[in-house]
Amino acid sequence: MAGFANPAVITVGAMFVVSKGMIRTGGVEFLGRKIIQFSRGNPQLALLIILLSVALASGFINNTPVVILFIPVIMTMCCEFGLSPSKYLIPVSYASILAGTCTLIGTSTNIIISDLSVSYGYDGLSMFELGFLGVPIAICGIVFIFFMAPRVLPALSNPICRLQDSDHRQYLAELRIPHTSPLVGKSPAEIFKKQYPALQVVELVSKSRIYHPGRDRMTINGGDILLVKGSLNDLVEILHRENVELPSSESGLILGAQKDAPIVVELIISPHSSVRGQRLERTDLARDPDINIIAVKRSNLHISEKQIHDVRLQTGDILLIWCQDSKLASLRSGTDFIVIEDVYEELIHKRKAWWSIINFFCMVGTATLGIADIMTCSLTAAFLMIITGCLQMRDGYRALQGDVLILIAGTIALGTAMQKTGASQLYAESFLAIFSGFSPTVILGAVILLTSISTQLLSNNATAVLLLPIALSTAAGIGVDPKPFIVGICFGASACFATPMGYQTNLMVYGPGGYRFMDYLKLGIPLNVFVVAASTLFIPLVWPF
Numbered sequence: 001m002a003g004f005a006n007p008a009v010i011t012v013g014a015m016f017v018v019s020k021g022m023i024r025t026g027g028v029e030f031l032g033r034k035i036i037q038f039s040r041g042n043p044q045l046a047l048l049i050i051l052l053s054v055a056l057a058s059g060f061i062n063n064t065p066v067v068i069l070f071i072p073v074i075m076t077m078c079c080e081f082g083l084s085p086s087k088y089l090i091p092v093s094y095a096s097i098l099a100g101t102c103t104l105i106g107t108s109t110n111i112i113i114s115d116l117s118v119s120y121g122y123d124g125l126s127m128f129e130l131g132f133l134g135v136p137i138a139i140c141g142i143v144f145i146f147f148m149a150p151r152v153l154p155a156l157s158n159p160i161c162r163l164q165d166s167d168h169r170q171y172l173a174e175l176r177i178p179h180t181s182p183l184v185g186k187s188p189a190e191i192f193k194k195q196y197p198a199l200q201v202v203e204l205v206s207k208s209r210i211y212h213p214g215r216d217r218m219t220i221n222g223g224d225i226l227l228v229k230g231s232l233n234d235l236v237e238i239l240h241r242e243n244v245e246l247p248s249s250e251s252g253l254i255l256g257a258q259k260d261a262p263i264v265v266e267l268i269i270s271p272h273s274s275v276r277g278q279r280l281e282r283t284d285l286a287r288d289p290d291i292n293i294i295a296v297k298r299s300n301l302h303i304s305e306k307q308i309h310d311v312r313l314q315t316g317d318i319l320l321i322w323c324q325d326s327k328l329a330s331l332r333s334g335t336d337f338i339v340i341e342d343v344y345e346e347l348i349h350k351r352k353a354w355w356s357i358i359n360f361f362c363m364v365g366t367a368t369l370g371i372a373d374i375m376t377c378s379l380t381a382a383f384l385m386i387i388t389g390c391l392q393m394r395d396g397y398r399a400l401q402g403d404v405l406i407l408i409a410g411t412i413a414l415g416t417a418m419q420k421t422g423a424s425q426l427y428a429e430s431f432l433a434i435f436s437g438f439s440p441t442v443i444l445g446a447v448i449l450l451t452s453i454s455t456q457l458l459s460n461n462a463t464a465v466l467l468l469p470i471a472l473s474t475a476a477g478i479g480v481d482p483k484p485f486i487v488g489i490c491f492g493a494s495a496c497f498a499t500p501m502g503y504q505t506n507l508m509v510y511g512p513g514g515y516r517f518m519d520y521l522k523l524g525i526p527l528n529v530f531v532v533a534a535s536t537l538f539i540p541l542v543w544p545f
Contacts, residue, residue, distance in 0.1 A: 002416075003409035007375040008115035012108040012408060013400050014378035018360065019062040020399035021385035023069055024333075025356040043083055047091065047149065050074065051142050054092050055099035059106050060364065063096040064401075067505040068270065068338055071512055075340050086156040089509035090523060091149045094497055096505055098141040098531075101494045102134035103127060104374060105364070109464050109493045111374065112408060116415070116468055117486050127368040130490060132542050137491070137534050141527055152522040156514045170229050171295035171320050172202075174308045175244040179222030183243055186220055189213035192228075196238065199230035227308075235295055235320070236264055246292050247309075264294070265328065267319040267337035268511055271504040272401045275336050281309035285319070285337075290327050295320040297511075316511030335398045340512065356390040404461065411465035419469045427470045429477065440480050440545045444488050445536035447471050451492025452532050456502045464493040480545040487543055491535040497524030 003009065039046035050070070057066045070092050078085040100107035104114060104127045114125040177183055183191050188211075192199045204211040204218055205225040211218045220226075225247055228235075238244055267285075269276060275283045285291055286309065296311055297318040311317075319337075332339050363381035367374045385391045391399075417423070435443050447467070455463040468489050475482035496502030500510045500520055509515070 003412040006115065006119075006409065006412050007373075008112040008412070009405055009408050011111050011115065011375045011378050013405055014375070014382040015062055015105060015108065015111070016399045016401055017382035017385060017391065017396050018363065018378060019065045020395060021356050021382075021391040022061055022360060023065045024395060025353040025390050039077065039081070043087070043150070044146075046077060046081075046083065047088060048146060050088060051091060051095045051146060054095045055138060055142060058096035058099040059102045060360070063100050063107055063503075063505050064271070064508070067093055067096050067508055071268070071338055071340065071509065075512065084155040086154050086513045086515065086519075087150055089513040090153060090506075090515065090519065091145045093503070093505040093509050094145055094523070094527060095138075095142055097494055097496065097503055098138040101491055102131045102138055104130065104367075105378075106130075106134075107460075107494060108404070108408075109460050110490055112461055113464050113468060113486060113490050113493075114374075116412070116465065120469070120472055122472070122482055122486065125486075125490075126370075127364065127374075130487065133487075133491070133535070133538055136538075137531060140534070141530065144527065144530065145523070148526070149523060153519060154515075170231060171235060171297045171318075172227065172229050172308065173235050173295035173320070174247050175226045175228055175238065176247045177220050177222060177224045177226065177244055181222070181243050183220055184222050187213070188218060188220055188226060191220070192238075196230065196234045199228055199234050199238075201226055201228050203227040236322075239294065246294060264320065264322045265331075266340040267321060267331065268340060268508075269313050269315055269317045269319075270335060270338055271315045271507055272403060273313075273315070273336040275313050276315055278313055279309065280311045280313060283313070285321075291321055291323045293319060293321050315507055318511055333392075333395060338508075338512075352388065352390040355388045356385065359384045359388070359390070404459075407459055408461050408465065411462045415465045415469050418466070425473050427473070429473075431470065431474055440478055440484075441536065441540055443474065443478060444484055444539065445532070447474060447485060448488045448492040448495075448532050448535050451489055452495040452528055455493050455496040456499045460493040460496055460503060464489055467493075481543070484539045484543045484545060487539050488535060491531060491539070495528050495531040495535075497527040497531075499524070 039049055054066060054070055071089065074088045074092065075085050077083065078088065097107075101110070104110050104125050110125065110130060118124045188201045188204045192201065201213050203226070204213060204216075204220070205227065206218065206221060226244070230238075239246065275285070280286055280293070280296070286293060293308070296308055297320070298314065298316070323331075328339060331337055359381050363377045366372050367377040372380075382396070386393055386396055418427075431443075431446070435446055447470075451463055451467050454467065458466075468486070471485040471489050472482050475485045496506070498521055500506045500515070500517065502520075502524075506520065513519075
């Protein structure tokens, strides 16, 4: 129970609320608009502006909402200028991770390590202390990304452009055949071949039985459902022609220029979405009469369920829907989905932008000057975000990522147990036995490398909590100042570039970018090696043993 009252958990929770308030008032969104304006379609200039903008924002705001904001900005920019979003999305994630190590509040991991260090009887980290090394590492890392990302990342087309489409992005959709449709009586394998050659009819569901067009000779009857796989433009055009309809919709898709006209948007399941693991038909989205689900897409993976409504949603899944423009406001205000459409839409609380900016800088200033500790400052800032109207109470509750907070509290308890039972001391002694006779710098490098490897598979927060007591015991065992090891855990835990599971922002861009696992290795392994090597060499110079 003590883990839930730990200052680290409370501070991280408050920072989630503060970050959400900054996003909802449009402070960071304004920056995104300027990127499109200044880049003018130049791919190199666009990448540079995006990397610098993301790094600047991520140094002071939690990485996750920053990346969530920049995904639709990048997708829209690439659509407007004919660029490939897969060249930009992984760099955005990596830049946010690099910049997060520059300040105490840049990532929740730094806050946790600082508070735990105090609880173990050592000094915590000041607001900009990590910046002495974090800023040079971030600059070098961003320069590396700028030159290497265009060379090693794939060039995949933008899936949401209405004028351009891509064979790479294929959606799985269900189409119901009305009794009055001219398609009745025709072969399902032939009906779309001439006009939509790229569209594939996967299955025919007739009277609860499933038939395969390539194997079973069947004709279409009224009320049958076709399971098809096709591109965005093909699916929207077929629905627009009213020869078919959505099984869950009472009327066909009608696009027009009238007020509050229906629009087609993509929704990406976010890492902390409440619908993860749920069947699609049981979600509030499927039961909403104002929202019509057209199709579902899972990046580079096969969906095993036989019908769309049986699909269990996962992080990164993409839902293609159509709804009224007014419905987008409620979708944007939630945290379950990332809306890929219309980034120029005015945000609801934009008139409160100045309140949120003043509030944020007061929080940073008071914490930096030592007027109050970071927990008190962040709680006060979260409180002010609510009472000044920058953030509704409902949005504030939704901003709290419960799974992250419970994970931190649980691993803090596990770390305490390791310390009290002597497990940390045992691991430290075993670790020292391997590196006996080596200098403290080599041992520090080994600790940083172990942390970096662990964070590719575990949460970076969990890795930091578990390895910090071992690092402190190791420092005590060789008789040196523990501060270099505390800082080393900060940099090692954030060196999580090599896998999509290493950090939630890596996983967040996996679906929208259409990436494969190998794409992360190409750019991530060199970055990992660089951060570990630079930390090992320069931490003892800034924080001597």
